[in-house]
Amino acid sequence: MKRRDFLKKASIGATTAAAATIINAPFVHASKKTTIKWRLQTYAGPALAEHVIKPQIDAFNKAANGEMVIELYNSDQLVPTGELFRAMQRGTIDAVQSDDDSIAAPVDVSVFAAYFPFASRYSLDVPTLFNHYGLKQIWEEAYSEVKGVTWLGAGAWDPCNFCTRTPIRSVKDLKGKRIFTFPTGGRFLRRFGVVPVTLPWEDVEVALQTGELDGIAWSGITEAYTVGWANVTKYYLTNNISGAWAGSYFANSDKWNALPEHLKTLFNLSMDSSNYYRQHWYWWGEAHYRTTGGKLELTSIPDSEWQTVEDEAVKFWDEIASKSPRNAKVVQILKNYTATMRKAGKPYRYS
Secondary structure (H helix, E strand, O other), X not given: OOHHHHHHHHHHHHHHHHHHHXXXXXXXXXXXXXXXXXXXXXXXXXXXXXXXXXXXXXXXXXXXXXXXXXXXXXXXXXXXXXHHHHHHHHOOOOEEEEOOOOOOOOOHHHHHOEOOOOOOXXXXXXXXXXXXXXXXXXXXXXXXXXXXXXEEEEEEOOOEEEEEOOOOOOHHHHOOOXXXXXXXXXXXXXXXXXXXXXXXXXXXXXXXXXXXXXEEEEEOHHHHHHHOHHHOOOEEEEEEEEOOOEEEEEEEHHHHHHOOHHHHHHHHHHHHHHHHHHHHHHHHHHHHHHHHOOOOEEEOOOHHHHHHHHHHHHHHHHHHHOOOHHHHHHHHHHHHHHHHHHHHOOOOOOO
């Protein structure tokens, strides 16, 4: 047999055999990737969640293109807010948007979350402290000591002012007021006779109507109008005990670690987008509702008298610093930052 004929017949035979193999092979369905599903609960009720997180989650789900879907739940919808941290550790829920203080995070730095008195004057102070003054690294260190939960990052919200049923025009007017507020903020306000009250978020409006509450120190004026509290209170105190709420995102560590890197990056980008949206939404709202809201009468405590509250905060800081070396480190950063802002002058600080 000539070499050319041999190669030709061998090629035909191989092709026939391969075809037979393909025909006789069992049919195999192409495997489909399983969509990753998370349940995330926010601290916010439905009306507020529409601004502080829903746009972020909607955008993330769209950009994830079917690879991952996050189901969003509002305040206390699945788990009471005070039990959120433990629920994450157990895997009952996968992620949380809240502050460390309210979810009872078992770390020493949780006391600085939400409204640590006079830690900030403006919302930009919070990301500046975390990204340029070392708080990010301190929070990562603290949460590395806790199993089951990963701290993902912090952002700024609105200031902490009083919305009340009767006017506050002096520090002495705070005495005896039953106020819905955050844990650490409430501890500080006790020094002025405030009676802190803890309630499920959805019960606050009714408690204001029935007189169970005299007011709130839970937000600025943007939220008061957005969630309906401006309908059941009459006065808004322009003095605040903090310029911005410091909130964070957390996730169950196993669920976070199992995500592919591109979905982790996508979630981090969505957090940044949400943090940016809140910066301008609150900045717009705090001025807009003061000037055009029409429902709340603005009251103020003279600066000279309010200074006594700020001075008391410094004592409070020192008490917190004594609780742990890490707390002392955070307090020193806050003191250094405050000194820098005052030295820088306008527009960083006006006094």
